[in-house]
Amino acid sequence: MPALTGFLWLTGLWLGGEVIIHFTALPISSGVIGMLLLCALLIQRQRVPTSIAAAAQPLIGLLAMLIMPGVVGVFFIADELAGQWLAIFGALVLGTAASVVTTLWLLKRLTPTDQRTP
Amino acid sequence: MTDALLTRLSSTPLLAVVLTLAAYLVGNALYRRLKQPSWLPPILLSAVLLAGLLALIGLPYAIYQQGASWLTFLLGPATVALGMPLYQQLPRIVELWRPLVVCLPLAATLAALYALGIAWLLGASPEVLASLAAKSVTAPIAIGITEQLGGRVPLLMGALLITGVTAIPLVSLAARLLRISDDRLIGFALGLNGHAIGTVRAFDLSPTAGAFASLGMSLTGIFTALWLPLAWHLVGGLG
Incomplete structure (x- = not known):
């Protein structure tokens, strides 16, 4: 058990x-x-x-x-959000792209070991 | 399906559980059959399959959700279970504590602000804004935040799906562009931006990536849960 x-x-x-x-x-x-x-x-x-x-x-x-x-x-809530989909998709996709790049760039700048390893 | 049969089958969690398991397994099998494309994670395949099945059978979502709570209950112990990889990778996390501590508050705040800014510029309603704010936070925490902000939980769950699904290819793309091959950084970025969906993907990459993703996911969740409701009320109070 x-x-x-x-x-x-x-x-x-x-x-x-x-x-x-x-x-x-x-x-x-x-x-x-x-x-x-x-x-x-x-x-x-x-x-x-x-x-x-x-x-x-x-x-x-x-x-x-x-x-x-x-x-x-x-x-199942697609109908209720008609007219807002562009804003929703734009915010999520572009927002996520921006934050992914920011996160990785920050991490790379702040991590000394990343440059050391070949 | 006839109404009488549907009523009988949906009076217990049985049908919801069978449909969920079937959609999950078929979605995963399809994913392997398609040679595991990174732009189409198995959860998206499974979710589309499941939505199709529900529509086909004519089972209302509210009734399905009630039955499936038998499964979603396990999210609780599964979240607790993430403490195990966290412990196992502790020495590697301690090695990197400084960049992580500096990066996390900034990146977690920006993850919410970028999305809110773009949605606001594109004319989203206040209710939609409140539903999108927690889009990078893991579901159990994000639901609590969204309720505090006055957003809609089903829209939040959709936002979580879209965010998680787009974060996966975006992280691999950005890592390639920035020439980052460190699994620890990639994992952390997956968890921070892509919550549980990104974390699941990180465990596919390596246990190290998975542990850093769990860390990124939980820290983002805790941090966002602390600042977002407070900031929201401050801004709302001004406006």
């Missing part, structure tokens, strides 16, 4: 994230708090228990499938 034990850890840390948000009113999702808690837990243990790896690995592999049901919703 290692995967089940691992799943209990993951859901337990998620629950911990919910409790932390309840008391601190942080505008962050409980999943992200749980992720940071898991990372902290692993740092403290200095290794990844097999149970956590057995549950975490397949879940990470399924991320794309898990966001699909939400993503597909956009096809």
